[in-house]
Amino acid sequence: MKWNFPNFKETLDVIKGVEIKDWNIRFNLKKPFAPFFFITLTGLFILPRHIWEKIPQSVGLKDPGKYLNPNPIGSGPFIFGHWRKGQEIYFKANKDHFAAPVLNDFYFKIIPSTDGLAGAIERGEIDIVQYPLTPVLAERLRELPFLQVGNTPSHAVYEMRPDLEKKPFDDVNFRKAVYHAFDRRPFINYYGGGIQASNTPITPLSKFWHNPNLPAPEYSIDKAKAVLQRAGYTWDSQGNLCFPL
Numbered sequence: 001m002k003w004n005f006p007n008f009k010e011t012l013d014v015i016k017g018v019e020i021k022d023w024n025i026r027f028n029l030k031k032p033f034a035p036f037f038f039i040t041l042t043g044l045f046i047l048p049r050h051i052w053e054k055i056p057q058s059v060g061l062k063d064p065g066k067y068l069n070p071n072p073i074g075s076g077p078f079i080f081g082h083w084r085k086g087q088e089i090y091f092k093a094n095k096d097h098f099a100a101p102v103l104n105d106f107y108f109k110i111i112p113s114t115d116g117l118a119g120a121i122e123r124g125e126i127d128i129v130q131y132p133l134t135p136v137l138a139e140r141l142r143e144l145p146f147l148q149v150g151n152t153p154s155h156a157v158y159e160m161r162p163d164l165e166k167k168p169f170d171d172v173n174f175r176k177a178v179y180h181a182f183d184r185r186p187f188i189n190y191y192g193g194g195i196q197a198s199n200t201p202i203t204p205l206s207k208f209w210h211n212p213n214l215p216a217p218e219y220s221i222d223k224a225k226a227v228l229q230r231a232g233y234t235w236d237s238q239g240n241l242c243f244p245l
Contacts, residue, residue, distance in 0.1 A: 011043035077101045153205045173231035180224040
């Protein structure tokens, strides 16, 4: 909080102060904050005080955010091995850990594109990818006998958000026309396995929050034109849309 780390801004903004007594920690918040466990607690790290309380003065820096921590240790099930910037990070298993891993070690490879990830899997250079592959790449890999490709449900949403304070999107009738004029089906077919949203951004997979009775968007250019006509829009001789006076 003192050094105002940008990476921890969302995590720390809600915290008014922290009290430590014995083995208990009390977080005092500035206001009620529902995602405290999800955002704040998962975004805070336990750091070795005997090292970091002397940073940045002991290393000749003005800001601890510029300290590269060249000799990290690792206090979990894996111990830090090496880091090659832009290439890989290597971790060794901590066999003395109370939840010692079955693996002896692992490499976290830096591959900047999904095509590169797919190629590395195909060549047997990596075993697992962290980011989803495109359906086209997944189908190609599915044909390889030594690979398994899995699909998992997701609540992710692809959406467009117009600026409602700027014309023409400040007019609710124009937005209703766009609602009918925008065909979502090609996007579903392109990504594969998607679900077309109804009148809510909440996926049907989230059954507790999803309302199945809301109608799905109806693609109809005729209905879009009818909405605009009722709102006073017209078209000139070249077919350009004219705003109502």
